[in-house]
Amino acid sequence: MSQLDINNMKNPKRAKYWWTFAAVTAFMAILYYIAFTETRLGAQRSIWESGPLLQRFFWDPFFMPEIHAKIPDYFGYMIETVAIAYAGTLMGAILAIPVGFLAAQNVGGHFSFIGKGVLNAVRAFPEILFAIIFVAAVGMGPFAGVLAISINSIGMLGKLYAEVIESIDMEIISTLKATGASKLQVLVYGVIPQVLPEFSSYALYRYEIDVRSSSVLGIVGAGGIGAPLILAANNRSFEEVGMMLFIIVLTVTVIDLISTNIRKRLV
Amino acid sequence: MIQFRNVSLTYPNGHKGLKNINLEIKDGEFVVIVGLSGAGKSTLIRSINQMVKPTDGELLIDGENTLKFSDRRLRSFRRNIGMIFQNYNLVKRSSVLRNVLAGRLGHTGTLRSIFSLFSQEDVKLALNSLDRVGIAEKAYIRADQLSGGQQQRVSIARALTQKPKLILADEPVASLDPPTSHAVMKDLKRINKEDNITMVVNLHAIDLSMQYADRIIGLRNGEVVFDGPASSVSEQTFEDIYGRPIKEDDLVGDVSNE
Amino acid sequence: MVARSKKTTWWVTYQMNKEKRVPIIPAKQKLMALVILAIVISLYYLASIVTNSSPARLINGIPHIFEFVFVDLIPPNWSYYSRVLPPLLETWNIALLATSLAVIFCLPISFLAAGNINKKAWFYQTVRFLLNVLRTIPDMILAVMFVAMVGIGALAGVYALFFFSLGILVKLVSETVEAIDPGPLEAIRATGGNIFQVVWFGALPQILPQYVSYSLYVLEINVRASLVLGFVGAGGIGLILRQQMSLFNYGNIAMIIFITFIMVTIIDTVSTSLRKRLV
CATH class of the missing domain: 1.10.3720.10 (MetI-like)
Known part of the structure; x- marks a missing residue:
């Protein structure tokens, strides 16, 4: 009985780790959702057309x-x-x-x-x-x-x-x-x-x-x-x-x- | 003359550092205090200049009870007591000379000392002290550039510059190798003889104690368990003081060529 | 007469002993210290002339400042908060997005800027040089440039803070990378791992806590920096702050400052306590 059951091994910290991970991800997702919906991030000019400006x-x-x-x-x-x-x-x-x-x-x-x-x-x-x-x-x-x-x-x-x-x-x-x-x-x-x-x-x-x-x-x-x-x-x-x-x-x-x-x- | 009369010291946490000490140390004596670490050696030595203050009893120096001194009186009393530490306690970034001159601070007006206006006598006294421990040529070097033995000599010179009647040394050689330990102990012994300065020294090394002391006081658990001339001491005495057989760690070893 | 002769004797003894005087500090060191002190003081004197800020004016200015704070700023116009919150949210969003971008892009660049990973000396030196130049550019000037490039709005602020924080973050992370234990890297190289495997399995696990901690630290910096972007048209609370300043509307300004202070303090406190747990 003392032998390890290799096929059914579990990491005891796994559950807590996933909960933390899920909570952080959800929190970040909310923050980013707010960021992208509430703040207008439109450009008046594309940044790729800045060549002449950078030269100036x-x-x-x-x-x-x-x-x-x-x-x-x-x-x-x-x-x-x-x-x-x-x-x-x-x-x-x-x-x-x-x-x-x-x-x-x-x-x-x-x-x-x-x-x-x-x-x-x-x-x-x-x-x-x-x-x-x-x-x-x-x-x-x-x-x-x-x-x-x-x-x-x-x-x-x-x-x-x-x-x-x-x-x-x-x-x-x-x-x-x-x-x-x-x-x-x-x-x-x-x-x-x-x-x-x-x-x-x-x-x-x-x-x-x-x-x-x-x-x-x-x-x-x-x-x-x-x-x-x-x-x-x-x-x-x-x-x-x-x-x-x-x-x-x-x-x-x-x-x-x-x-x-x-x-x-x-x- | 230092007289302990029923001196006890209880720390704020309830630990009893000293228990009912009665001692008399005569002027010019070279007294070594021995005992295991935690036996109260350091407490005993530091209570003499009240770096820790006894809670009970009387501590008379030249007949005056020093425990009753005001702050001001205590400062002028401390001027005449030199102190040497295991870790030298030098200001590492200051020059050797400045460290030695710190011994004159108690004798110099605050305003003068702030602008480094020590009198020429003081400066010469400091250089002379350095000369007596053999490192006058290091006067303008930063203290942290010296070896351990040299730093301990600087701290002896600092104590000497106070022109003290008494020097307290708390484990002065515990951080030094055997040859240097002997050299420092010889310096202390010489000063004791030449200037008739009373020395109270804490040591844990048995052979050093027996070689340099006039008188040995043994402490265990804050109590004096032995007091007698060094000539009457044998290894058996130490085993009694320590309450255990002597180990090789208790000796620094003899250095014959020193 | 007596007094004078006393003085003379003193003078004579002094002169006689002068040559034998032993200095406490060698003359050379004393001179050096005096020269340094003289330089520091004379530079201060010059600076106070250029900036018209003599110590006297500093002291005289204190009552003005107190008067301004306690008479003009206090009390804040509490009802103004509804106008403050939307731009404040924009400010936070700019900081968040810029930090996120910097956190993503800093990783590959940090490895290029770490001497123990990027072994090509010329490449390493070039990356370091460019980063050093980037770090000397103040955030507001980046904002001015990006407003010129993409127009007024929050996007210019995001770009400006992205480049600004990238410089800081890469420096911090690459220093961490340079301090890692080389053992695991060698072990993976020895098993035949390529550069990506060395970084992914050897270096990344070692730097992860510091990496997250520095990212939060940079977020704190970006929140502060984003407050004033609006002054040059790069979005956020700075815009209304400038408007209210030109109208001398001190009650409103006080309200803006008050709410901003609270937001910064909250973010700092949360971020600091997270960072303490990480490292």
């Missing part, structure tokens, strides 16, 4: 003197974009430090859930909505962009900082306390050397993200290259859009390369 985006801009003449202007806007990201990230990175400490379990203690809650709420809020609010509050221009970028950076950096702080070696803290050091001295000699490289590395990483974000903030009026870009697109002047896109890609790539290089040395 990616080829023509490099051979038109009137576009070349505008390149210095575009670089000016790009510098503004990079500056918005820089000012925003630096503000955010500095303000994220106290928030991060508050949100870290081993420092904030019972209060850490307050810090974590604030950070979660900030991160749930899309950046562009912040930009919209700030444009309405302080007026159009790069200043609103800086505010939007810094608030969103606090959300992400605060969380990452809190994780770094939670992972520090607490033994060193008690060692320094055992030599009679004050709280501030423990912070400067025990905590900061342990967290500073990670803090700077994350801030740089966030800067890479923020350069990308700030290049579209102009669409809602928050400064940078996004403003002339959307204007050119509305005028169907795609050669200009193409050139600006080229400048954005170039700048973002260069900044990514530099930043990755510095980050490798930091940690």
Whole structure:
């Protein structure tokens, strides 16, 4: 009797597996049904006829003197974009430090859930909505962009900082306390050397993200290259859009390369 | 002079770390505390500078009951006690010199220390401490680039820089290989003799204890089960303290060429 | 006179000891740290001039922001919700469809972009390069391009987010593929399996949990990105948001922001808890 009945073997997990599979499939089917019936997905032009358009985006801009003449202007806007990201990230990175400490379990203690809650709420809020609010509050221009970028950076950096702080070696803290050091001295000699490289590395990483974000903030009026870009697109002047896109890609790539290089040395 | 009078320590979870300890440690003594892990060695040593605070009894140091100290008084009291750990507890990314200077933090104003404005005397004291453990040339190297033995020497130098009257060492050689263990123990012994600094050291290795201690205190389950000069100790004594026969793990081995 | 002579003595001792001073931080390191600090600060100074965002203005701006939020935005126009829900559903649908397409198409591309599967160096490098370029293009610019190509509407949004999320997803998945255990792959190669069999039986089972997890993560990103597509005519809630902004209808804007925030939070929470179970 102890022999296995090879012809009638059953996988005990099979039933549960199929139920899960069926439920997920049904749920997805409903979602897709809604998606295809409720949203008009018609095209005004077939995407396969975009050949000439793509040429206007990616080829023509490099051979038109009137576009070349505008390149210095575009670089000016790009510098503004990079500056918005820089000012925003630096503000955010500095303000994220106290928030991060508050949100870290081993420092904030019972209060850490307050810090974590604030950070979660900030991160749930899309950046562009912040930009919209700030444009309405302080007026159009790069200043609103800086505010939007810094608030969103606090959300992400605060969380990452809190994780770094939670992972520090607490033994060193008690060692320094055992030599009679004050709280501030423990912070400067025990905590900061342990967290500073990670803090700077994350801030740089966030800067890479923020350069990308700030290049579209102009669409809602928050400064940078996004403003002339959307204007050119509305005028169907795609050669200009193409050139600006080229400048954005170039700048973002260069900044990514530099930043990755510095980050490798930091940690 | 350190006096334990009926000192007990109960952890918040109800575990009794120390039970009614009565001890007297004289200035300049080299005391080794032995016992199995969990016997309360670490608790005993950490209660002296109140990294864990005894719940009952009196702990007198130079006649003062330290358990009654305010936070402020406790800080200035801790300045004079050096401490050495199994894992060295150095700030790995800081230079060796900065780690050693941490021993002067208790003596330096907070504002001055934040801007690294240690007095030249302190810096020279730190370098001198490093020199005494034989690694002055490593002063500007990052601590994580040193070997385990060298890192433990840095932590001894940090303790020395405090100009302490007492050094507590909690399993200082448990992470080190036999030759390095002997070298570190010799450093501690030399400092004990030269500066007349009281040493209280936790060890689990029997041969090291017998070789370097003036006096051995045996703990089991939070109680003192043996207290006597090292010369009076035999392997039988250890079997009594441990409550089991001695194993090869209890020895680090002798290194004759060291 | 006494005070002055004291000062002089101090100065003289200082000068005498100066050469023997032992530094705590070597001069070279100190200089380096100062140079870095100076660069960071002067760049900030320049950036704050370019963006007209001096710290003083930041501090002065805070009351304006509070006033705007608590006077203009609050209370939201609650009855406006019936106009918000249909475009919000469209926003979600754009994100869902774009993510689905990206999830399907990313798989073959991820294997081409993984060094341990695609052994042809030139081909691998070309794929990586193209993906790197794709990832530097902001989502909104893709939206602008696709609106130009297929016209205003949700379809342009789906295309834009498809390409946008494809870049992210391929990077994440191909990194997972590169980290897999090579043993099973070799075992299947050894039994004479072709490249598809190696991928299907050797690589796919190993990456499946991460693959699903990253897909959900990209869905979260796409939901956020889809909110503003309407600003450039690529469908979704952005369109009415822009209308209401140009009318300065702050009660309605607050309602849009409020409902959007709730939707994003719900999707994030569900997706995060699913992802936690997966990996």
